Each structure stands twice: as C-alpha cells, then as structure tokens.
Amino acid sequence: MLASKIMIVEDEGIVAMDIRRQLTDFGYEVVGTAFSGGQAISLAHEHRPDLVMMDIVLKGDMDGISAAQAIQDALHIPVIFLTAYSDPATLRRAKTTGAYGYLIKPFRPDELHASIEVALYKHQLERKLKESEQWFGKTLHCISDAVIATDPEGRIRFMNPAAETATEQRLEQVKNSLVSDLITLLAESNRDIIENPVLKTLRNREVTHLNCATLLVNQSGVEFPVDDGAAPILDDDGSLLGAVLVFRDISARRQMEHQLRESEERFHSAFELAAIGMALVALDGNFLQVNHALCGIFGYSRQELLKANLQGLTHGNQQGHDLDRHMKQLLADELPTFQIEVECFHKVVGKRVWTMLSASMVRDPDGEPQYFIVQIQNITNRKYAEQQLIYLANHDPLTGLLNRDQFHNRLTQALSSVQRHDTRLALLYLDLDRFKLINDTLGHRLGDLLLQAVSDRLRSSVRVHDLLARLGGDEFIVLLNDINHADDAARIAEKTIDLLTQPFTLEGNDIVVTASIGISVYPNDGKDSHTLLMNADTAMYLAKERGKNNYQFYTLEMTERSLERMTIERGLRHALAHDELRLHYQPQIDTGSGAAVGAEALVRWQHPEWGLVYPDRFINVAEETGLIVPIGAWVLRTACLQAKAWLEQNRPFSCVAVNVSPRQFIESNLFRTIKQTLLETGLPPGALELEITESAVMQDPEITLQVLHQLQQLGVRLSIDDFGTGYSSLTYLRRFPVQSVKIDRSFVIDLPDDEGSKTLVRAIIALAHELKLFVVAEGVETEAQLSFLKAQQCDSLQGYMFSKPVAPEQLENGFMAAGFKIGQPNAPG
Numbered sequence: 001m002l003a004s005k006i007m008i009v010e011d012e013g014i015v016a017m018d019i020r021r022q023l024t025d026f027g028y029e030v031v032g033t034a035f036s037g038g039q040a041i042s043l044a045h046e047h048r049p050d051l052v053m054m055d056i057v058l059k060g061d062m063d064g065i066s067a068a069q070a071i072q073d074a075l076h077i078p079v080i081f082l083t084a085y086s087d088p089a090t091l092r093r094a095k096t097t098g099a100y101g102y103l104i105k106p107f108r109p110d111e112l113h114a115s116i117e118v119a120l121y122k123h124q125l126e127r128k129l130k131e132s133e134q135w136f137g138k139t140l141h142c143i144s145d146a147v148i149a150t151d152p153e154g155r156i157r158f159m160n161p162a163a164e165t166a167t168e169q170r171l172e173q174v175k176n177s178l179v180s181d182l183i184t185l186l187a188e189s190n191r192d193i194i195e196n197p198v199l200k201t202l203r204n205r206e207v208t209h210l211n212c213a214t215l216l217v218n219q220s221g222v223e224f225p226v227d228d229g230a231a232p233i234l235d236d237d238g239s240l241l242g243a244v245l246v247f248r249d250i251s252a253r254r255q256m257e258h259q260l261r262e263s264e265e266r267f268h269s270a271f272e273l274a275a276i277g278m279a280l281v282a283l284d285g286n287f288l289q290v291n292h293a294l295c296g297i298f299g300y301s302r303q304e305l306l307k308a309n310l311q312g313l314t315h316g317n318q319q320g321h322d323l324d325r326h327m328k329q330l331l332a333d334e335l336p337t338f339q340i341e342v343e344c345f346h347k348v349v350g351k352r353v354w355t356m357l358s359a360s361m362v363r364d365p366d367g368e369p370q371y372f373i374v375q376i377q378n379i380t381n382r383k384y385a386e387q388q389l390i391y392l393a394n395h396d397p398l399t400g401l402l403n404r405d406q407f408h409n410r411l412t413q414a415l416s417s418v419q420r421h422d423t424r425l426a427l428l429y430l431d432l433d434r435f436k437l438i439n440d441t442l443g444h445r446l447g448d449l450l451l452q453a454v455s456d457r458l459r460s461s462v463r464v465h466d467l468l469a470r471l472g473g474d475e476f477i478v479l480l481n482d483i484n485h486a487d488d489a490a491r492i493a494e495k496t497i498d499l500l501t502q503p504f505t506l507e508g509n510d511i512v513v514t515a516s517i518g519i520s521v522y523p524n525d526g527k528d529s530h531t532l533l534m535n536a537d538t539a540m541y542l543a544k545e546r547g548k549n550n551y552q553f554y555t556l557e558m559t560e561r562s563l564e565r566m567t568i569e570r571g572l573r574h575a576l577a578h579d580e581l582r583l584h585y586q587p588q589i590d591t592g593s594g595a596a597v598g599a600e601a602l603v604r605w606q607h608p609e610w611g612l613v614y615p616d617r618f619i620n621v622a623e624e625t626g627l628i629v630p631i632g633a634w635v636l637r638t639a640c641l642q643a644k645a646w647l648e649q650n651r652p653f654s655c656v657a658v659n660v661s662p663r664q665f666i667e668s669n670l671f672r673t674i675k676q677t678l679l680e681t682g683l684p685p686g687a688l689e690l691e692i693t694e695s696a697v698m699q700d701p702e703i704t705l706q707v708l709h710q711l712q713q714l715g716v717r718l719s720i721d722d723f724g725t726g727y728s729s730l731t732y733l734r735r736f737p738v739q740s741v742k743i744d745r746s747f748v749i750d751l752p753d754d755e756g757s758k759t760l761v762r763a764i765i766a767l768a769h770e771l772k773l774f775v776v777a778e779g780v781e782t783e784a785q786l787s788f789l790k791a792q793q794c795d796s797l798q799g800y801m802f803s804k805p806v807a808p809e810q811l812e813n814g815f816m817a818a819g820f821k822i823g824q825p826n827a828p829g
C-alpha cells in the first residue's frame with residue numbers, strides 16, 4: 001500500500017522539521033513544506049497531497065485558515081490545523097473551512113498520528129459518499145420515471161426532472177410542501193380520489209402499489225394515467241426517514257396497448273373468419289394456430305389439427321418435397337414468400353384435397369425466424385375441372401378412348417422412344433365392316449352402345465403398354481409398342497378380329513360385327529406418325545377390298561395403287577371433259593321365250609394410251625371421289641338415247657338397265673336427274689330399269705325408300721343388283737317398290753355342282769316369286785347353269801353364254817340382227 005502523502009505548512013523551520021520527522025517516522029510521505037499561505041496553495045496544486053498539516057498563524061498576508069479555505073475550495077484536500085492558540089474566534093473561523101482536525105501545540109506524537117488517521121479516514125468516507133450521491137443523483141436525473149422523495153411527514157425533499165415535468169413544478173417551488181398537495185390521484189373507473197400511496201407507506205412503513213387504474217392530476221389540472229407506487233425510506237436501524245414515490249405516465253403505453261389489442265383483434269377476426277384456410281406453423285412444421293376454414297378443408301377438428309404437422313398432411317411425393325424445400329428456403333431467408341399447388345390428405349381415408357398453399361415467414365426485430373404464416377386454398381374442384389378438361393380434350397367422349405389428336409401426340413412420343421432404343425412398333429387401323437348399316441337399321445343409340453362395347457373388347461385385348469384410340473366413326477387404332485416382329489402384329493390383329501366376331505348382345509339384340517384391319521410397322525412402313533397412320537389406313541382399305549373381316553399389312557404395292565388411284569381420278573376428269581367414256585351393252589334373255597328382252601348398259605373408258613379400260617379399274621375411284629355422279633348422269637343419258645333409238649328402230653328390245661351407285665343416291669337429286677333425262681331423251685319410263693345394289697339401298701334406307709317411291713310413280717322399273725351379297729335386306733325388300741332382283745354372279749358361278757349355291761339360288765327365286773318379283777340371274781356361262789336356272793323358273797338370264805357386253809353397233813349387227821333365242825348359245829358376242 002502506498003504511503004499517504006502529507007504536506008506541512010509551518011513558518012517555524014524547527015517545528016516544521018520536527019513534524020516532518022514525526023510524520024516520516026509514522027510512515028507517511030512528506031511531499032513538501034510551505035512556510036507561507038501563498039506557498040502552501042501553490043505546493044498543494046503541485047503535489048496534490050492527501051492531507052495538509054496547516055499552521056494557523058503564518059508570516060505574511062495570508063494566515064493558515066485562508067490558505068486552507070483556498071486549498072479546500074480548489075482541490076478538496078483535507079486540512080488539520082496546528083495552532084498554539086485556541087481562542088473561540090479563531091476556532092469558529094477554522095471550523096467554517098470544514099477542517100478535519102485541530103491540534104493544539106504542543107501535541108504528542110500519538111495525538112498527531114491519531115488526528116492524521118481520523119482525518120484521512122473521514123475524507124475517504126466523504127469522498128465515497130459524494131461519489132455515491134453523485135451516481136444516484138445522475139441516475140435519478142436520467143431515468144424517465146418520476147421520483148419524489150419526502151420526509152416522514154410527507155413533505156417533498158427531492159424531485160427528479162421527470163417528476164418536475166409530470167407535475168409541471170420545479171423542486172425549489174415545492175420543496176417542503178406536502179406531496180398530497182402537489183398531486184391528486186383519481187380512480188380511473190369512477191374518478192374517486194385515491195389516497196396518495198406516500199401517506200399509506202409512511203403510515204404502514206411498507207411498499208404501497210397503485211392497485212387500480214389511476215389518473216394523476218397535477219396542480220395545473222392536467223391528468224394522465226400512471227402506475228407504480230411508494231416505498232418507505234428506512235435507515236440502517238429501521239427508523240423511518242421518509243418515503244419515495246415513483247410513477248410514470250403510461251398514456252403512450254396505454255395507446256400502444258390499445259392499438260396492439262385492436263390490431264390483434266383485427267388480425268384474429270381476419271384470421272378466423274377468412275374464407276381460405278390459414279395457419280400459424282411452428283418452425284418444425286407443427287400447427288400453432290388454425291382457422292375454421294382450414295379445419296373444413298382437411299376435415300379435422302381444431303384440436304386434431306393442432307396436434308398435427310403440416311408436412312404430415314401432404315403426400316410424400318414430389319409436391320411434398322417441393323413444400324419442404326420451399327419452407328427451408330423461407331427459413332434461410334432465401335425466399336420472401338412462395339406459392340405452390342400441393343395435393344393433401346383428407347381425414348376421410350382415400351379422399352384427396354388439392355390445395356394452393358402460400359407461406360411467408362414471421363421474424364422478430366432481430367431477424368430471428370418465429371413462425372410461418374400459411375394460407376391454404378382448396379382448389380380441388382378447379383383441379384378436377386382442369387383434369388376433366390384435359391381428359392375431354394384428349395379423349396373420345398363416347399368410348400373414353402384417346403382421341404385422334406392425343407393419339408398423334410402419344411404416337412410421336414412412342415416413335416422418339418423406339419428410335420432411341422432401335423425397336424419396332426406397329427399400328428393396327430381397325431374399321432368395323434358395314435357399321436353404317438347397323439347404325440341405320442338399329443338406330444344411332446344402339447350404334448353408340450355397340451361402339452362402346454367394341455371399345456371395351458378392344459381394351460381387354462391390348463397390353464398395358466399399348467395404346468388404343470378412336471379416330472372417329474367406327475375407326476379405331478391400336479399402337480403396339482415394342483414388337484419383335486411384324487408377325488406379332490398379325491397375331492394381335494387376328495386375335496382382335498376373332499374377339500369382335502363373338503356376337504354382342506345389346507338391349508336384347510344379338511349383333512354380329514366384323515372388322516377390317518390395316519397394319520403398318522415402324523420403321524419399314526414409315527418413320528413418322530403421319531405416314532404410319534396413312535399407310536395403316538391404306539392397308540385397312542385393302543382389307544375391305546379383300547372381302548372385309550380380315551387384316552392386311554401395308555405394302556409398297558399399296559402405295560403404287562394409291563398413286564394409280566390418283567392417276568385414274570385425274571384421267572376420269574379428263575375423260576368426262578373429252579368424251580372418252582363409252583357404253584357397252586349386255587343383252588338380257590327371257591328364260592321362257594329365249595328372246596332378248598333388254599340390255600344392261602355397262603360403262604367403259606376408251607383411254608388414249610391404255611386402250612379400253614373396264615369399270616373394275618375405275619368405278620371405285622369414281623365412287624370415292626364423287627366423280628360417279630357426273631359419270632352416272634352421262635351413262636343415264638347415253639343409255640336412254642340408245643334405248644330410245646332402238647325402240648324407234650323396232651329392235652327386239654323392251655328395256656335398258658342402268659347401274660346406279662350408292663353415292664348417286666346421297667349426293668345428287670337422282671329423281672330430278674332421271675325425270676329430266678327421260679323428258680329430254682323421250683324414252684318412256686317403263687323402258688328404263690335402274691339397278692341398285694343392296695348396299696346402296698342400305699346406306700340410308702329411309703332416303704332410298706323415298707326416292708324409290710318417286711321413281712316408281714314416274715314409271716321407272718327398279719331392280720336390286722348383286723342380290724344375296726348384302727346384309728339383311730329381306731325385311732326391306734318387302735317395303736321397297738322394286739320389280740326385280742338380280743342374283744349375284746358369285747352364286748351362279750358354282751351352279752349346279754355346289755349344294756350351298758343351289759340351295760341359296762333356289763331360295764332366292766322362291767322368295768322373290770313369293771314377293772311377286774321378277775328374277776334375273778347374271779353370269780350365266782354354261783349349259784348346266786342355264787338348265788338349273790331354267791328348272792328353277794328364273795325369269796331372265798344374262799351372261800357370256802349369250803353375249804359379253806359389247807358396243808351398241810356390235811349388238812345391233814350381231815345379236816339383235818340374229819334374233820337370238822335360247823338354244824342358240826353360240827350367238828355372236
């Protein structure tokens with residue numbers, strides 16, 4: 001510990017030395033000795049001693065008391081006076097300087113020592129007290145709470161600046177006045193005066209709180225809400241020194257609380273009454289708060305949800321992972337907010353809820369994450385509607401199979417996959433045979449039911465990774481993915497044809513359908529979806545041509561055929577415009593008389609390069625392209641003119657038969673054309689027979705029936721061509737106003753050896769006669785056929801046996817001129 005520094009002021013040199021010696025002996029450090037008042041002041045400034053030993057009587061102008069006063073004022077250094085005099089006046093003066101000791105010379109060393117120690121200790125205590133007072137004073141000065149201290153009677157002793165501001169009074173003005181006069185306290189609820197807590201505290205010597213909401217009214221009449229209370233000030237032995245009143249103006253806090261409450265209420269009602277689901281979610285995903293709408297979305301009660309976890313409601317699928325990822329990004333402050341579609345579980349097992357989920361993060365003022373605010377909207381209906389729209393856009397509404405557009409897309413995808421993996425795929429283009437007929441005879445409703453039933457069967461026949469689509473009408477397509485060999489496609493086509501051949505029972509009707517299937521295989525028959533589809537379609541047409549109810553592969557030959565079809569189409573247009581068409585006639589022989597009774601007009605095309613072209617090569621193309629309508633009109637006109645000429649020439653002839661194609665019924669005003677032609681050519685209607693195929697009649701039976709009745713009224717004869725090859729026309733036959741039927745060549749060809757043909761021909765003739773119809777057999781080539789037909793009383797005959805179709809002049813010069821009779825088979829032809 002450092003020795004205390006002491007300065008000596010003594011004008012007697014020997015005395016000063018003696019004191020110095022004693023002080024040094026006591027262990028003090030003597031930092032200086034002054035001999036006058038002035039010197040004492042400057043040395044004190046210089047050495048800053050802990051204590052000054054000051055002689056009162058000094059030489060010079062300034063005595064020790066004045067010097068001590070100056071040192072005290074400037075440096076607050078304690079002073080012990082040394083004097084030989086102790087008169088009361090000097091002592092009084094010395095006392096006013098706040099002296100720390102007073103030693104009367106001569107003094108004993110122990111007196112000196114004790115005085116110094118007491119003075120140093122006292123000074124140290126005073127300094128600490130001062131420091132502490134200063135510290136408290138500053139603290140009270142700074143705090144925002146108002147502090148008023150009173151004596152035991154409640155008189156004001158102290159007020160800090162906050163109290164001065166609140167009461168609008170300065171301490172000097174109110175010091176010693178009663179605190180209860182300075183402020184009045186009122187109960188906020190009823191404005192009754194409340195006893196000042198200081199008074200109660202002084203009475204009870206204990207802390208008194210303001211128990212109710214309290215208003216403080218100052219002397220100016222200003223009032224504001226306050227809180228806190230009073231506490232007693234007790235000294236160490238517990239005696240009451242006074243009380244301290246502490247209060248604060250809580251108007252601002254009240255307002256903030258009010259605003260906060262309002263804002264909380266607003267938030268709460270917005271949260272609770274929101275039409276969409278809302279939740280506060282803890283950082284670990286647990287629900288902290290959920291609203292009514294959210295419970296409704298998931299079917300859980302509030303209590304159940306509050307025990308649940310947001311992630312637990314989502315599927316562990318990609319959306320669930322996305323949600324997790326986004327929540328983590330929110331937490332890491334990498335996203336301000338997010339919105340995603342999430343599929344969630346409902347309380348009802350198996351039920352799913354589609355939601356639009358948006359979330360943001362709530363952070364405290366330091367940016368620390370607190371919780372998530374999550375908004376959840378039920379978009380299940382929208383999602384289903386979207387899915388429904390997508391489904392409708394991609395599927396055929398009748399059968400639920402893929403539609404044409406979607407099939408195209410899926411085929412394109414499948415193609416890119418097989419191209420990558422260098423594998424094969426096949427398309428089966430399936431068209432129901434004679435579906436239109438079924439539709440027309442049984443009605444569209446049953447037609448639709450049949451298409452649905454066919455779809456179901458097809459569905460059951462394809463493998464899971466194959467695709468099935470309905471392209472429209474009765475056309476279906478099957479994509480066989482990843483086949484090893486074209487034979488696989490053939491096997492499936494065969495199986496499909498067999499499958500469809502089993503009768504369908506729809507509303508009590510047993511319906512048998514067959515199908516024609518065209519097959520194209522990637523990569524041989526095309527590399528893109530368009531070509532593959534087109535080629536499968538072409539192959540399907542080949543299957544139709546080859547008798548229906550079979551499948552055909554696409555071949556190069558087919559492409560050539562379609563090219564030829566186009567050439568023929570172009571050529572036919574040219575032929576019509578450049579008069580290249582011709583009519584040949586084949587006579588029809590009356591079985592009884594053996595005389596020619598009529599002739600069938602058959603069209604030929606005299607092509608400049610190809611020579612004479614037969615109808616087998618171009619009639620189908622004319623039919624498909626619609627060119628049959630103008631060609632048919634030309635045939636009709638030419639045949640009528642020819643027949644009229646023969647009639648006028650009195651040739652052995654009563655009737656010309658003209659073929660009418662199905663398309664002529666549908667697309668042209670057949671009745672008007674015929675009536676007009678008869679008028680223009682002058683041929684009597686009875687000399688014209690129209691040959692209509694069964695299939696033409698059956699395409700649209702109601703319209704056909706109407707036209708046929710008109711034609712009958714006109715007097716034109718009507719005949720059903722190719723009879724026996726059609727679907728089930730017997731019922732219609734009775735209703736149609738036809739005069740004759742023509743037995744198809746395919747039945748005559750096997751006569752009389754084939755039992756089946758014999759039975760059929762016999763039945764047709766008997767049935768036709770029963771219905772009072774005239775029967776013509778075509779394709780008679782042999783004597784045996786002739787005698788069988790004669791025996792069955794077939795009315796009329798046509799065939800190479802009598803004459804091939806020939807040009808009119810040839811017929812006139814040969815057959816007609818010869819006056820052919822049965823029994824003269826080698827008539828010219």
Ligand SMILES: Nc1nc2c(ncn2[C@@H]2O[C@@H]3COP(=O)(O)O[C@H]4[C@@H](O)[C@H](n5cnc6c(=O)[nH]c(N)nc65)O[C@@H]4COP(=O)(O)O[C@H]3[C@H]2O)c(=O)[nH]1
Binds near residue numbers: 602619628660780
């Ligand atoms: N093997 C054999 N064939 C015989 C015999 N007798 C007749 N034919 C052939 O059988 C066909 C009969 O005509 P279709 O059944 O009406 O069949 C016709 C008809 O459906 C159609 N056709 C011909 N001309 C016209 C026409 O002007 N308009 C329409 N719409 N179709 C026509 O073309 C088909 C074929 O006509 P064509 O080639 O002239 O062939 C004719 C004829 O030459 C025979 O004893 N043996």
